[in-house]
Amino acid sequence: MPLHHIWYTPGTFTEHDKEALSKKITDLYVAFGLPPFYVIVLFHPVEEKNYFVGGKKTNKFVRIILLHIARGFDGYKSANKFIAKYEEILAPFIKDRGLDWEISIEQSERDLLRVNGLEIPLPNTIAEKEWKRLNKAVPYDEKDNVVA
Incomplete structure (x- = not known):
């Protein structure tokens, strides 16, 4: 089950943005063959006074951690293909708005789910x-x- 944690400062995303982004993320996994309900997207707003990057407050940074459990990548090539598609999905919501971002993906044992x-x-x-x-x-x- 892919679990997406997205941290951002309030005002970065509207309710419509969150729904649209969640739908696009879900559609990506469905295209890879997963059931839609496997995909969980959690938005975590963090007040600017509590959001620091490089020791400085920011309201221009989005941090995303993906946890993959149901499926994993079989190598560098498939991981890069996925990340490229994921970045395309994020672009209108993050990159095109002049925000900085960071993504990491963790893979976990499916037997523990x-x-x-x-x-x-x-x-x-x-x-x-x-x-x-x-x-x-x-x-x-x-x-x-x-x-x-």
């Missing part, structure tokens, strides 16, 4: 396709945890 108490199905399996179709976690039989 549960959704509603369920282990997540393996990629591209019958069970995962059902989760995607329903857009929610549902119990599945282990015989459905095979590539379809």
Whole structure:
């Protein structure tokens, strides 16, 4: 499950911006085959008086941390391809507004994740396709945890 933490100062994003950005981020993962409900985007406003970069207060910086659990990159090339697409999505909301930003991606063990108490199905399996179709976690039989 990709979890996105986005820290910014108040006024950086409107409610419409947050909805639009979240939708574009979700669409990116859906294009890579993940169910939409896997994608979580959290916006964390931080008052300028509490936001420092290089020891100085700022209201022109956005920090983003992505945590990938359901899928990981199989190498440098696929990671760069993803980051390039992600940067394209961010551009109208951050770069084009003259803001500075930083992104990091952490990858975690999928075996340590549960959704509603369920282990997540393996990629591209019958069970995962059902989760995607329903857009929610549902119990599945282990015989459905095979590539379809």
